[in-house]
Amino acid sequence: MKLTLDLHDIYNRGGDIDRALRAVIADAVAKKAPLVEIIPGKGSGALKKRVLRFLDQPEIKSQYHRVEKDSKNFGRVFVHFRWK
Template identity: 70%
Template sequence: MKLKLDLHDIYNKGDQIDRALRGIIDEAIRTKATEVEIIPGKGSGQLKKKVLRFLDQKEIKALYHRIDKDAKNHGRLFVYFKHK
């Protein structure tokens, strides 16, 4: 199962971004999704950096397996999960 989160609509609302990211991570765990596609968009890169900082937090990092950056589209990330 794959989930998708597009951040274009809330790109300038920091608190909503964190809630949306936490929500999609929680949903991936609850539904045992194997992949989450996060779309921060291309822009200046600041939103992508914010997403990566969020995902790099110790308590969040413990919840997923790995992150891949799309080589063909630098405006999206993939977060992969391994469920027991």
């Protein structure tokens, strides 16, 4: 199971971005999903940096295993979870 969050529609609404990111992480934890795909898009890279800063917060970082930046598609970030 992979959850996907596409941020194209809310790229310029800061509060909505944070809520959407928190919701997809919470959903992944609740469903024990192994992977979340976040699509900030290519653009200037500002939204991707915002997503990475969000994921680097201690209370968020403690919930996932690792973050992978897609080497083939600059506009995509994968968040991997490890469940016991």
